[in-house]
Amino acid sequence: MQYPNTITLLVSGRYALFSDPITRVGGEKCSYPVPTYQALKGILESVYWKPTFIWVSTDVRILNRIETQSKGIRPINYSNGKNDLSIYTYLSDVAYQVRAHFEWNEHRPDLAQDRNENKHYAIAKRMLERGGRRDIFLGTRECQGYVEPCTFGEGPGAYDNTPSVPLGLMLHGLTYADETTTGTMQERFWYPVMENGIIHFCRPEECPVVRDIRKQSAKHFILNETLQGCDDLYQEVFSE
Template sequence: MLIEVWGEWACFTRPEFGAERVSYDVMTPSAARGIVESIYWHPNVQWIIDRIFVLNPIKKINIKRNEVSEKISSRSIQAAIRSHRTDLSLNPEAFRQQRNTLLLKDVHYIIDAHFTTSVEVDHGVNMAGKVMSILNRRLRQGGCHSEPYFGFKEFAANFQAYEGKISDIQTPFEGITELGLMHYDRDYRTNTPIMFNAVMINGCLDLRNVQTFRLELQKEVSACS
């Protein structure tokens, strides 16, 4: 399954930079999977990203964003619910901070993905056929399970089926491009990032046989995916 995605802005946050958000040079595997899942999600379906083709040159821009340094804790929310309080709030002016964000501009990718299912039949219907039918219809009509985005929800991702063959895909890159350590996924049981050495060859990030490892961080920061 080939899915073409594009947008004006993207930020696939590197976990090692803390509060100052710095994007990877290209879309991460977990971000690609998140986009596919936003188009079609089912609890019995697991999407696997095989390749990511980078169609546009890598462009970066640095911006400042107004953010807040604090958030209302889940403990405070639970306490307010138990006591029937209605005054639970956070004054953003008191905690406002300006933070730098290094974004990608004018991104365009083709995602090569496949899926596995934990059941073969769902309500008497072949599960694989059902998934492909719904996915193809949504790609044609622009439907989705939730709005896909590139890292941040304000960076919307446009999408459609790529009708050509893999051999038809053209990228502006030639040869080998070393991208360094990249976020692959996350072990949510231990909240640990899973990383890999990313190498792009002729504009293609091939993920079919990558070696991954877990990265222990002194200060855990969620990667944007």
């Protein structure tokens, strides 16, 4: 299904680390072979975001071969404040085509006056052309990324003729308090399958495995006081 406020973007970078939470228990990190729904949501929010809406990624196309590179890292040991030694396994030379759209956050009725789809869509496309409103990171802070507009499906991909590849149980994303009525922060898991280099994401509410993390309360905003209105932001962006 094609949504009227859909954007397609090329995401690329030298390294990426979409860390598997299972490997982080011992202080080391190992990347999933493909980006998670939550990682792409974070990239889209770095391009342009307001609490009025929620970015929904529908598809991601893997352009380059999945290759990893391990590095010795010396993070801080929080028990004694000294440097520790860990091995981080990164994805190298990554490139993805992403198709996404935004939907109104129905759990934020206090921001209903900011729901102007055409202006938010115009600002999002303008920010994408500029490479994002904020810095782009591919999973972690040390993995700098770059975004630009693209046509989804255009150009060759490393897995275009590859049959179905099940990727097993994988983190889908996090559900925050302002996106649900439960008042609980949750983590979601699903079973992705890559077909001809493309992964079709299920919606957050369709994830088969959901686990509660902790209680959480949503932050409250006051339009034009603690949150800039859409009309003012539109004038600011397009007057530059």
